[in-house]
Amino acid sequence: MPGYAGSKDDYLKRLRRVEGQVRGVQKMVESDTYCIDILTQVSAITKALQAVSLGLLEDHVAHCVVDAARESDEAAQVKIREAADAIARLVRS
Numbered sequence: 001m002p003g004y005a006g007s008k009d010d011y012l013k014r015l016r017r018v019e020g021q022v023r024g025v026q027k028m029v030e031s032d033t034y035c036i037d038i039l040t041q042v043s044a045i046t047k048a049l050q051a052v053s054l055g056l057l058e059d060h061v062a063h064c065v066v067d068a069a070r071e072s073d074e075a076a077q078v079k080i081r082e083a084a085d086a087i088a089r090l091v092r093s
Helices: 005-030 035-071 073-092
Strands: none
Touching: 005 035, 035 073
8 A cells, every 4th residue: 555545635636736737838838828927837837746746755754664664674774765766856856
């Protein structure tokens, strides 16, 4: 069971909203909307995806890492490395 299982519906709701925003930006580009207005929407989409990412990361630490730590030190190290790698990817993006 993934760590986000308890929040799955919330994540899906947020992702559907982001999907709608992306479709809206596509229509804005098709309609030759002013660049700054499009960039404003792209910024909002980026922030929404960052919120989803941070929530998933928090769920990973609270559930997956904690469960692995209860299992063994080795399992905990694997999950911590996964989390650290995910954080690095988020920071770079």
